[in-house]
Amino acid sequence: MFVHRTIKRYAETSSVEDLPRSGRPRSVRTPALVKAVKARILRNPVRKQKLMAFQMKLSRETLKRVINQDLGLHAYKKKTGHLLNARLKKIRKERSQMLVRRYANNEHRSILFSDEKIFTIEEHFNKQNDRVYVHSSAEASEKISRVQRGHHPSSVMVWLGVSYLGPTEVHFCQKGVKTGAKVYQDDVLEKVVKPLKSTMFRNQAWGFSTRLSTGTQGEIDSGMV
Numbered sequence: 001m002f003v004h005r006t007i008k009r010y011a012e013t014s015s016v017e018d019l020p021r022s023g024r025p026r027s028v029r030t031p032a033l034v035k036a037v038k039a040r041i042l043r044n045p046v047r048k049q050k051l052m053a054f055q056m057k058l059s060r061e062t063l064k065r066v067i068n069q070d071l072g073l074h075a076y077k078k079k080t081g082h083l084l085n086a087r088l089k090k091i092r093k094e095r096s097q098m099l100v101r102r103y104a105n106n107e108h109r110s111i112l113f114s115d116e117k118i119f120t121i122e123e124h125f126n127k128q129n130d131r132v133y134v135h136s137s138a139e140a141s142e143k144i145s146r147v148q149r150g151h152h153p154s155s156v157m158v159w160l161g162v163s164y165l166g167p168t169e170v171h172f173c174q175k176g177v178k179t180g181a182k183v184y185q186d187d188v189l190e191k192v193v194k195p196l197k198s199t200m201f202r203n204q205a206w207g208f209s210t211r212l213s214t215g216t217q218g219e220i221d222s223g224m225v
Contacts, residue, residue: 028062034070037063041073049075109164110206112196120155123147159188165200168192 010016036056041047053063067073084092103111125147134140156175161168171192173183193208 028058029066029070033058034066037066038071041067041071110201110204112161112163112168112193112200112206112208114159114161114168114193114209116157116159118155118157120153122149122153159192161193161196163200163206168196168200 006016009019013019037052040052040056049060049063049067052058053060056063082088132140132144134143154175157173159171159173169192171188173187197203197206
């Protein structure tokens, strides 16, 4: 029906724009109000709609329509990032330039990237998004069970690597094992990563990049592995 009405409107008016609508004109969302809201946001874009609506004696729904429909604005959350001083910025720039030189001419295809993840048997739960719609808290307790949390839940650490040549096999570490220097060398580097030199990379020069769960990051050449 939408396509039919659009074709009919174009045939009658030579345009696909909406026809003038009848009814009571706007009494609140006037051009003057839109201009005032725009000016406030330009002065301070970090504003709470609830407080702005109270200050301008508007309903929150009216203010929301002005911001979204009339001004075409949308609310976005602030992003977080690492605090970098001048020394850290210089180090990152130098390392980035070194990597560009080192892996020019498609040499990036010989890098193996890897990461680890610890999985537990506990239920995944998001306090912000996991909701239940009922009439009371008592009814909610009856309809859904309480999310159980233990002090030391059973877990397993999983390791996986990926390169231009494809992914490695998923490696499940021993039960109860967590990332540590000695454990990582014995259980991952020696048993899984080192044999890739002759299997995945066919004895060609290659590099290994890993990010440990402790937050440190390093790169190891095949000879060091």
